[in-house]
Amino acid sequence: MPLTKRRRAMLLATGVMLPLPVLAGCSSDDDGPPPPAAWDIASAPRTATSGTGTLRWALDTAPTTLNAFQKTADTGTQRIAGAVLPSLYTLDARGRPQRNGDYLTAADVTSSDPKQVVVYKLNPKAVWSDGRPIGAEDFQAQWRALRGTDEAYGTARNAGYDRIAKIEPGDKEHEVKVTFAKPYTDWRSLFTPLYPKSVMGNPAVFTAPATKGLAVGAGPFMVREVSDGSVTLVRNPRWWGDRARLSRLVFRAVPAEKRDEALIAGQLDLAEVDRATARRIRATAPDKQAAGTGQGSSAPGKAGAPEPSTGGREAPGAEGGATGDTDKNRSQTRALSRFTLRKALDSAYTQLALNGTKGPLADERVRRAVARAIDRKALAKLVLKPMGLPSEPLGNHLLMAGQPGYKDHSGALGDPDTNAAQSLLADAGWRAGDANRQKALDGKTDDRGRRHSAPTATATDPATSGATDPATGTDAATDPATDSASGTASQSASGTASATNTERPSGAAPRPVTPGGPDGSARRPSYGRRDGRWCCASSSPTTGPPPR
Template identity: 55%
Template sequence: MSHDGPGPRAVARSVVFLTAGALAVPLLAGCASEDPAGKPLAGPDIVPAARSLLVDGGTLRWAVDSVPETLNTFQADADATTSRVAQAVLPSMYRLDETGRPEINPDYLESAKVVETEPKQVVLYKLNQQAVWSDGREIGAADFAAQWRALSGKDSAYWTARNAGYDRIQRIERGANDLEVKVTFARPYADWRSLFSPLYPKEVMGTPDSFNDSARRKLKITAGPFHVRKLDRKDDEITLARNPRWWGRPAKLEKIVLRAVPRDERAEALADGKVDLAEIDSGTVRRIRLADRADGRKDKAQSKSERRQQALRGFEVRSSLEPAFTQLALNGSEGPLADERVRRAVARALDREEIAKAVLKPLGLPAEPVGSHLALAGQAAYADNSGALGDQDTAEARALLADAGWVRGGPVKEEKAEKAAGAEKEKAKGERKKGESEQAKGEKEKGKSEKDDGTYVVGEDDKAPTEADREKKRHDLQQGSAPGAYAPKGTAAPAEAVAKAGATPAGAAAGPLAKDGKPLTLRFVLPSGPGSETLRTVAERIRRMLDRVGIRTELTKVKDESYFKDHIASGEYDLALYSWPASAYPATDARPIYAKPVPAADGSLNVEQNYTRVGTDQVDQLFEQAISTLNDSARRNLIRKADSRIWAAAGSIPLYQRPQLTAARKNLANTGAFGFRTPVYEDMGFLKKGARPAPGATASKK
């Protein structure tokens, strides 16, 4: 769990840690001269140093959240530590640079490119001739083929968590020699660079039994700068040691010990000398910075807590922004938020810039709101598409609520009646879990999207609304209707409601809203465990912002272990805060998060990872087009267009890129807060006594 609160398991390579009128989309910046992707808001903070400045040897003790249940990253219970181990001990054909873009890993690949597109897409990999497994066997086509068969989805005996991309492969064969691997796709696959990273040996992937069991507790055969020496569940740690068969630059460290330390115990673990490197929360940041400003004099009369505080002088805080963002999720499956106008009103009530500043500015990090659901600043697919929804505007939020029939001063049922209604609602939810109601709702949504795709915004497709459009919308609202603006044509806004909404001065509290005798109250679910303080602070700001437009919120704190399983994944919430990683391959990895839910065979609703239950056919079609488009520029434009539609549907509102805060011993180099960059494990190490890395230095290849 991050200091910023829990996030669902990533759909990216690292398993970490979720319409009828025309749609207004900002002009796609791919057509402009300036690259809308921009630069990352913050780069890596790892104290880069030439390898010649590092000690040869030493053990790095690195705090992690847990010792993983499996070392197979393709299984459902893999976690962030599973990925960290895989990065150190297994081949990856590509790794990410500091902008979050994939680059060839020369330790394994000499080249990889699409050599044919007709009649089939063919990718030719040329492997590094020195690349061998730890048993001495060359890495080759047999390993690629075994991984494809295991992850293709054709054999249910393999207990796989994902098969995206592998299911598009038709065959894999040896090329002109043993160092060439030829991959032929049955259907075009734009994100082919995401495949075979990590690559497991055929001994793991070759049979269902070996895939399901052999790599859970140990990896006998590896091919990285380190290998797994020991997984100790009693002491909650994994020991990685130098791989004697590694052909690349030798690892500077002799060992890396990944030790499970709870987030709220890491300050003490650092001070007691139990770990050298740890992701930390803002409270520990303050303690380390306070210790660094102290005079450092020792006193025999010091208490244990004072000695621990002084011991923190040996550490420094390295900070960046994580390749992940925190969002406000709006459950659109039922209740007031099933109406897209209410979801849009919630979004327009939020001052996202204020929220980002509240979280990031005190940490000295760039405080800019995230403008995309599918990428972050610096990544190739990024563009700020939030204009498809609009900036914070209290008057607009109130008008949207009025258009949806929520008015101030309306009759509200007595508390007793409300409790009875609540009991009925819970009963209905229980029945729906059996599948009957969910199936009916899925069929209803399907019919609706076939007709209109569920998004109603003024403007033509691929054209941003003009000021004249906005003025006309305001005028129409004042006249009592706004055809096509926020509802299907012919749906009028109640004149009385609009008048009441407009009667409140800007910035004043709107008062509670009601409809059909029920107040507009949303259940805001939050985790309660240590490390979630930031989320609770953000939730309180959101509560105040919503209160200004008349939306009441009930903040409900739940245990961390039940937050996703019992609330987010099961749909037992109206509003929630959680994070998603930003993948280098959004067409593949983000699709399950925003795919339109569909009825399953048993009558339940299949939401994949779309925990907001908000999706449209248009978004699904754009993802499918993007994944099959091999032209990079065209694919980026399709992804940005999909993102604009996701914004307009207002199922989730990106808020800020998550801070990445790491405590590191001051003499540690080439490690810390990595940002987008994939860690280079062989270059990590301790500085020689007196060594001082030059500003802007990078690790040499010697």
């Protein structure tokens, strides 16, 4: 299946740093050391696989849509789309886009002046599962649906499609000519996945629920059945490429807390697991589960680093636990020894995007204050280091660490410094009192002739950012293409909770960054009315996450 920078986090996603998947799959008979990770892939030649069988793959939830461009699309949607629809480009292990020869014989920028023009040369064998050749009309329908001009399409993103001026058949057969109104260097990311015009040409079909299935595809697999909790794919009889080695793919919704039981019972072959289950698997055969440094990764880190201390308590199911193993636990532990644990960084990330087009965040000083108040490195270290993976936060909006050309540009934000953040806010006209903070210029005109309205920004201290406990491994990430970063985007690092805006009444003042208590804890602000304005006061010290 193809990987794309823009899809939501695959596997166990963490925050602004490169997210972390943790995989458990059936082990092979090869007792040799697993390949090094940050891309810990059990590669094997096609001829070494059986060529038959069913792979049962766990999902967090059953997908509500099979359209990867809908707002409700999730990881399951992306995985299914990657198996049943055209991917014109895929990413290799270093994150470099590679033309997919099953669909394209060539794709080139043929002109850049006065307009950028890209000509796609389609594989003459490429047809939809109904027998119709893939052609320009499919490209046109997808562009019109995703360019953002028709509200009937609940599209999640339009990046790139909104820069296209027109699409037409090329000068030769099987050619598609795309002319851009504005240059777009990431054109290879477009039209992946590519949907048939029967889906993209009709808003009702575009927004149809997953239970309606996907009648037409053009991948090695096709959708056979969609039921409550599962989606079944079978081989596409019209597929022109190398025949799929698996006969069926079954995606099942299995909650994270039940996956170890499902694996042990033989109900799953592949599943993302939380850290507790990963620890149990690793405990069964630590030598087998060990790994080295990340292949292809420019960041340092050992994938086989030791787990953090459990405070003298054995992980559930581990041999020699303080309370003794029951027969059931011993049986489960033996069953888990059949599995191999693999882990890698994902090609997605989460960021805190600051909309600098209006309101308090239109002031660059306020945006910089928010950025200086967040210790991204501490959050990345909290989540990734215990897993033995590179724990540097991402410093580039276009490339992932390890991709050719990657450079860390985050230094422009400055190091985290809450005192500097408070100084920036003060310089922007935000006054701090002993027990409350409010906008000094609220409702007044400043020296630049602008009126200040009540703020909606959030300045978050990492101590109160609600970062995921690394012991749980339950994380989330968002599609960077859906983030509305109109101003200076400050990336945050966390698991379930990146540093995000807390819901509160419209016009509420920004969450202040208050000094920690004598025990090192952070002070959480509370909100209330004061003189007709929303203001906040520092409450008692707390070490928990801020209210949501």
